[in-house]
Amino acid sequence: MKRRFCLSAALALSTLAAQVTVLKNVRLIDGTGRQPFTDVSVVISGGRIRDIGGNVQAPSGANVVDLSGKTVMPGITNLHGHVGMTKGLAQAKENFTQDNIEAQLRNYASYGVTSVVSMGSDIDPALMIRIRDRQRDGHVIGARVYSAGRGFTGLKGYPSMLPGNQGVPFEVSTAAQARTYVDELAKARVDLVKMWVDDHLGRYPSLAPELYTAVIDQAHKRKLKAAAHLFYLADAKKLLDAGLDAMAHSVRDAEVDSDLIAKLKKNNATAIATLTREQSTFVYATPPAWLDDPFFTRAVPGDIIKTVKSDPFRNKVANDPDFEKNKQFFQQASRNLKKLSDAGVRIGFGTDTGPPARFQGYFEHWEMELMVQAGLTPMQVLQSASKNAAEFLGVAKDFGTLEKGKYADLIVLDKNPLDDIRNSRTIHSVYIGGVKQ
Numbered sequence: 001m002k003r004r005f006c007l008s009a010a011l012a013l014s015t016l017a018a019q020v021t022v023l024k025n026v027r028l029i030d031g032t033g034r035q036p037f038t039d040v041s042v043v044i045s046g047g048r049i050r051d052i053g054g055n056v057q058a059p060s061g062a063n064v065v066d067l068s069g070k071t072v073m074p075g076i077t078n079l080h081g082h083v084g085m086t087k088g089l090a091q092a093k094e095n096f097t098q099d100n101i102e103a104q105l106r107n108y109a110s111y112g113v114t115s116v117v118s119m120g121s122d123i124d125p126a127l128m129i130r131i132r133d134r135q136r137d138g139h140v141i142g143a144r145v146y147s148a149g150r151g152f153t154g155l156k157g158y159p160s161m162l163p164g165n166q167g168v169p170f171e172v173s174t175a176a177q178a179r180t181y182v183d184e185l186a187k188a189r190v191d192l193v194k195m196w197v198d199d200h201l202g203r204y205p206s207l208a209p210e211l212y213t214a215v216i217d218q219a220h221k222r223k224l225k226a227a228a229h230l231f232y233l234a235d236a237k238k239l240l241d242a243g244l245d246a247m248a249h250s251v252r253d254a255e256v257d258s259d260l261i262a263k264l265k266k267n268n269a270t271a272i273a274t275l276t277r278e279q280s281t282f283v284y285a286t287p288p289a290w291l292d293d294p295f296f297t298r299a300v301p302g303d304i305i306k307t308v309k310s311d312p313f314r315n316k317v318a319n320d321p322d323f324e325k326n327k328q329f330f331q332q333a334s335r336n337l338k339k340l341s342d343a344g345v346r347i348g349f350g351t352d353t354g355p356p357a358r359f360q361g362y363f364e365h366w367e368m369e370l371m372v373q374a375g376l377t378p379m380q381v382l383q384s385a386s387k388n389a390a391e392f393l394g395v396a397k398d399f400g401t402l403e404k405g406k407y408a409d410l411i412v413l414d415k416n417p418l419d420d421i422r423n424s425r426t427i428h429s430v431y432i433g434g435v436k437q
């Protein structure tokens with residue numbers, strides 16, 4: 001009796017492993033930049049795309065989903081997020097729990113964000129790495145996470161002095177210290193290294209060049225890429241001279257120039273715009289209409305929306321001494337994004353969501369809209385959030401575009417986002433590794 005039970009259990013398991021899903025009759029935007037395929041079927045098994053074509057035969061027993069009229073696009077990869085540190089409208093170390101992290105990853109996934117990079121705010125890197133490794137063993141819960149562990153700043157540097165950020169970044173004062181911490185992170189098997197190089201308009205000491213040079217150099221010795229929060233054009237150039245691999249925000253103090261473009265190309269570096277992050281510094285002064293958009297409200301509790309709309313919250317934003325400047329920084333960031341894109345620099349996709357009032361999920365779709373408003377085509381934006389992001393992460397062999405052999409991380413949409421990027425919000429379903437979320 002027992003033996004028979006074991007046999008049937010084994011059979012059930014092998015059936016599950018062999019389960020084939022066929023997404024039938026779709027328009028497929030594969031993320032490579034080529035024109036979409038129309039009326040194709042996507043065959044998925046073992047988490048990966050096995051075939052794409054107009055005339056593919058579904059194996060018997062396959063789970064065939066007829067999606068006539070719908071569009072499939074690659075899942076969104078957000079190269080700049082912060083996972084697990086915020087609850088409601090407050091950031092705190094105590095929030096960094098497995099439950100909170102997984103809830104946020106599930107929420108990202110529900111919005112079609114199938115991968116996210118947690119950019120230097122993982123107060124307990126080992127916890128995030130455990131969650132990531134479990135995902136990589138096949139237990140994908142929500143968006144796939146990549147981690148920079150704890151990022152680097154100088155003593156009392158930005159953002160250490162902000163509420164909920166004390167003790168989050170490594171505050172380094174010597175190159176030797178910086179190298180030791182990078183080694184620690186490498187040993188913990190982080191995916192990349194993050195640093196903050198910004199005096200925040202003169203308010204804090206910025207990470208000194210000899211310190212960020214040590215961070216970048218040591219990261220490279222450990223085969224890790226280095227990304228930087230930056231603000232000033234001059235810092236961006238010096239960081240690139242030191243070997244930087246990604247600008248985690250736009251240059252916002254000045255127009256980017258041919259010198260910067262040459263340095264970005266020389267390093268094969270990636271530029272991430274985070275336009276929604278700039279918006280979040282001023283947009284709440286007058287409650288934006290999208291606070292009532294069902295695509296937003298479905299994931300955000302009513303009391304939070306009420307607070308964001310409240311007079312004290314609005315006044316705090318409107319009375320920020322940098323309020324007018326912040327609007328200009330957004331405009332500058334938008335112009336620089338277009339200029340770098342036109343110059344052929346790899347544009348990565350990132351939002352800086354996760355900190356209070358930078359809403360995970362909704363903001364990724366708004367970011368795509370703002371990138372189109374900045375002058376990119378919807379196709380360029382979709383590529384940035386798929387192919388380009390996977391290239392930066394060094395995982396393009398398995399992720400990013402929707403091609404034979406790659407993981408089936410994808411979004412099924414009711415409408416075509418190439419007609420209007422806002423159609424990315426018409427989510428019918430989301431698949432990660434071929435599993436419907």
Ligand SMILES: [Zn+2]
Pocket residue numbers: 080081082119229352
């Ligand atoms: Zn950030």
